[in-house]
Amino acid sequence: MRRIELAIAALLVSSAVASIAFVVVYVSGADTQALGGTLGAGLALLAAALILASRRLFPSAPAVEERHEFAKPPEDPGATMGPAAERSEGLAGEIESPALQITRRRLLAGAAGVAGTALGAALIVPAASLGPAIDGRLSRSPWSAGIRLVDEDDAPISPARIGERGFVTAFPEGANKRELAAPVIVVRIDPDALDLPAGREGWAPDGLLAYSKICTHAGCAVSIPRSPLYPPQAPRPALVCPCHFSTFDPARGAEVIFGPAGRALPQLPLAIDAEGNLVAAGGLSGDVGPSWRDVEGGT
Amino acid sequence: MSRGREVERRAGFTQRAIRWVDDRTGSVPAARKVLRYVFPDHWTFVLGEIALYSFVVLVATGIFLTLFFEPSTSRVTYDGSYGPLQGFTVSKAFASTMDLSFDVKGGLLMRQTHHWAALVFVAAIALHLMRIFFTGAFRKPRDVNYYVGLTMLMIVIVEGYAGYSLLDDLLSGMGLAIGNAVALSFPIFGADLSTLIWDGQFPGSDEFMSRLFIAHVLIFPVLIAGLLSVHLWMVARPHHTQFAGPGKTERNAVGSPLWPIYALRSIGLFFAVAAVLFALGGLIQINPIWQWGPYDPYRATNAAQPDWYLGWLIGALRLMPPLEIRAFGWTLVPNPFFGGALFPLLLFAFLYAWPALERRITGDRRLHNLLDRPRDNPMRTAIGAAVLTFTVIVFFAGSSDRVFLEAGIPYEGQIVALRIAVLVAPVIVFWIVKRTCEDLRRTNAHPLRDFPGRVVRRTPSGGYEPEP
Numbered sequence: 001m002r003r004i005e006l007a008i009a010a011l012l013v014s015s016a017v018a019s020i021a022f023v024v025v026y027v028s029g030a031d032t033q034a035l036g037g038t039l040g041a042g043l044a045l046l047a048a049a050l051i052l053a054s055r056r057l058f059p060s061a062p063a064v065e066e067r068h069e070f071a072k073p074p075e076d077p078g079a080t081m082g083p084a085a086e087r088s089e090g091l092a093g094e095i096e097s098p099a100l101q102i103t104r105r106r107l108l109a110g111a112a113g114v115a116g117t118a119l120g121a122a123l124i125v126p127a128a129s130l131g132p133a134i135d136g137r138l139s140r141s142p143w144s145a146g147i148r149l150v151d152e153d154d155a156p157i158s159p160a161r162i163g164e165r166g167f168v169t170a171f172p173e174g175a176n177k178r179e180l181a182a183p184v185i186v187v188r189i190d191p192d193a194l195d196l197p198a199g200r201e202g203w204a205p206d207g208l209l210a211y212s213k214i215c216t217h218a219g220c221a222v223s224i225p226r227s228p229l230y231p232p233q234a235p236r237p238a239l240v241c242p243c244h245f246s247t248f249d250p251a252r253g254a255e256v257i258f259g260p261a262g263r264a265l266p267q268l269p270l271a272i273d274a275e276g277n278l279v280a281a282g283g284l285s286g287d288v289g290p291s292w293r294d295v296e297g298g299t
Numbered sequence: 300m301s302r303g304r305e306v307e308r309r310a311g312f313t314q315r316a317i318r319w320v321d322d323r324t325g326s327v328p329a330a331r332k333v334l335r336y337v338f339p340d341h342w343t344f345v346l347g348e349i350a351l352y353s354f355v356v357l358v359a360t361g362i363f364l365t366l367f368f369e370p371s372t373s374r375v376t377y378d379g380s381y382g383p384l385q386g387f388t389v390s391k392a393f394a395s396t397m398d399l400s401f402d403v404k405g406g407l408l409m410r411q412t413h414h415w416a417a418l419v420f421v422a423a424i425a426l427h428l429m430r431i432f433f434t435g436a437f438r439k440p441r442d443v444n445y446y447v448g449l450t451m452l453m454i455v456i457v458e459g460y461a462g463y464s465l466l467d468d469l470l471s472g473m474g475l476a477i478g479n480a481v482a483l484s485f486p487i488f489g490a491d492l493s494t495l496i497w498d499g500q501f502p503g504s505d506e507f508m509s510r511l512f513i514a515h516v517l518i519f520p521v522l523i524a525g526l527l528s529v530h531l532w533m534v535a536r537p538h539h540t541q542f543a544g545p546g547k548t549e550r551n552a553v554g555s556p557l558w559p560i561y562a563l564r565s566i567g568l569f570f571a572v573a574a575v576l577f578a579l580g581g582l583i584q585i586n587p588i589w590q591w592g593p594y595d596p597y598r599a600t601n602a603a604q605p606d607w608y609l610g611w612l613i614g615a616l617r618l619m620p621p622l623e624i625r626a627f628g629w630t631l632v633p634n635p636f637f638g639g640a641l642f643p644l645l646l647f648a649f650l651y652a653w654p655a656l657e658r659r660i661t662g663d664r665r666l667h668n669l670l671d672r673p674r675d676n677p678m679r680t681a682i683g684a685a686v687l688t689f690t691v692i693v694f695f696a697g698s699s700d701r702v703f704l705e706a707g708i709p710y711e712g713q714i715v716a717l718r719i720a721v722l723v724a725p726v727i728v729f730w731i732v733k734r735t736c737e738d739l740r741r742t743n744a745h746p747l748r749d750f751p752g753r754v755v756r757r758t759p760s761g762g763y764e765p766e767p
Contacts, residue, residue, distance in 0.1 A: 081492075104507055127495075130495045130498065133494070134491060137494075138490060169597055177597065178595055178596055179596075214597075216641075218476060218480035219476035219477065219479055219480045220599050223599040223600075241599070242602070243476075243477060243603065245710060258714075260618075263623065287478075291629075291630045292484065292493070293487065293629055294629065295633070
């Protein structure tokens with residue numbers, strides 16, 4: 001009897017070892033043969049342990065159950081009658097009674113627990129295949145000094161196209177326009193009304209300003225320009241996101257003046273090149289899009 | 300004579316058929332029991348059935364849609380029969396939805412019916428949940444089934460969002476951008492969660508569309524169908540609840556038997572639900588993606604509204620003040636977490652916790668088969684009404700841009716007012732509802748059903764006396 005129990009425990013522990021080996025193989029290169037071999041071994045050893053337990057651990061006298069006639073409802077007083085407490089006790093007794101005869105229950109239960117946990121880990125690990133680990137891609141940006149701004153049709157943008165009202169959406173020349181950090185919004189503000197954060201002198205030639213078009217709250221495109229009709233009384237010019245109405249002040253470095261956004265839109269320093277078109281004078285001033293763990297905040 | 304033989308022969312056929320089945324399955328005793336199963340009657344009991352039958356319509360129309368829809372972000376030039384978009388570069392998902400709508404016979408009917416059915420499905424579940432909550436139907440022995448129902452509601456909301464996000468139109472693209480921001484906003488593991496789901500930075504790789512598709516057409520529907528089966532089995536096992544009344548006790552169920560009264564009525568209800576949904580799908584336009592256009596991350600439109608069951612989340616995102624918790628160069632809690640994740644999680648945590656909380660408050664651990672009227676438990680009704688008020692105000696914040704466009708009420712003023720209202724109104728509602736319930740319970744009046752006044756009669760001598 002004891003040798004059987006030790007053998008079962010050994011099978012269970014071996015299954016755990018094989019499952020852990022699967023995790024190790026997955027993490028270190030994921031060779032297909034090794035993956036299949038280790039996972040197959042883990043499952044096969046578990047199967048062997050259970051089948052061995054069922055065949056050798058319990059008395060093997062055959063149990064007899066009477067077959068019911070279909071025509072009559074089965075009469076099983078234990079299953080349908082009596083108060084709930086008695087019924088649950090009866091069922092619990094039925095589940096536990098054969099197990100009571102086992103010696104070394106704790107060894108077997110522990111080994112089964114280890115095998116089950118290891119197999120669970122092995123089965124959950126392939127979920128990591130779903131996506132890349134976080135690397136630079138969440139904060140990458142196609143912008144740097146000297147990149148020309150182009151419109152949706154890849155045409156360069158001359159300052160004359162940008163009026164005091166409305167805005168122009170621009171992209172880095174040659175970049176994928178669907179990339180999150182690509183689109184910027186270009187607006188014109190009276191240079192005398194500008195109040196940009198320190199260190200941004202010269203970022204706005206002739207009052208032309210460029211900010212990331214992706215809202216720092218939830219990632220929608222900031223696409224509503226607020227252009228006051230009667231400047232002294234009406235609210236300041238603003239850029240508004242239509243999803244949750246975060247409102248940014250383009251004259252002050254796109255700081256948040258209303259709504260839920262937690263930080264300003266990153267600014268793109270602008271310059272005008274020899275042909276008179278808009279060009280980036282540097283990279284974006286901060287992280288694009290919604291905040292996440294590694295975003296430092298500020299602008 | 301021949302007529303009598305005819306009847307006998309027909310009865311003989313029915314009996315032979317039953318015998319044939321019973322010899323092979325032994326199911327006759329169980330079937331007889333099922334046919335005599337008694338359903339108590341109340342109009343609120345149909346809400347769950349409407350949800351069930353909407354799900355049937357959703358599965359049927361959904362299968363039709365999968366035969367035409369292509370879940371792919373590959374770029375193609377649209378050349379279908381809708382003129383204004385011809386020549387636009389769109390995704391295959393968008394183009395196939397356009398073809399499904401314009402160039403497949405009956406396609407638009409199926410698509411619009413599917414969308415309407417989703418709206419009705421979630422609405423019926425939400426109302427059903429309110430019925431369960433305010434009548435105490437979640438009490439033992441039905442508390443576990445109540446948890447099953449709440450779990451289904453959460454899955455159903457995500458399922459609906461995944462469904463309309465598949466089309467890759469401008470509106471759903473904006474919705475996915477917000478969903479991505481909420482995923483990113485989870486403290487500690489948000490960025491990992493988001494990169495795992497989207498396979499990189501938003502708008503994600505091609506695989507993202509495959510994942511969204513299989514989640515919408517297989518994983519979530521199978522989960523819903525499985526939980527639905529458990530839900531129905533756990534409804535039938537202890538039998539339905541009923542309101543107190545003559546002859547109704549904790550130990551019986553008084554109402555209509557399944558066969559033939561209830562079965563005919565319920566199957567009739569199924570056809571009525573299907574009738575309304577197909578009529579809506581054929582007659583009332585919904586989600587015309589050709590008006591929204593295709594999505595690119597740099598596009599957006601004003602006055603965009605999600606499907607109604609996400610209104611409370613967009614409202615919460617809008618109401619939240621610009622708070623972000625930062626320390627040591629990290630953003631510990633980005634803003635969308637509060638409205639998009641914390642608020643719904645807290646609301647569902649409240650709903651999950653309530654049966655145990657109520658047991659603790661009242662000390663009542665007995666089994667209950669008789670329902671409470673809302674007034675019978677003023678504390679529960681008042682707390683439920685306060686939570687509901689909070690949620691409804693947040694929901695309306697999601698429509699404040701429409702209110703601005705339709706009625707001209709300034710957006711910023713609305714938001715400031717709603718931020719105050721969402722904190723104040725639940726307290727007032729709690730107090731009013733609790734007092735009202737206590738009054739109603741004391742006087743046992745039924746203001747909606749009975750004449751609340753007393754008849755006064757003028758006596759021959761000129762005085763007045765109340766009628767007895």
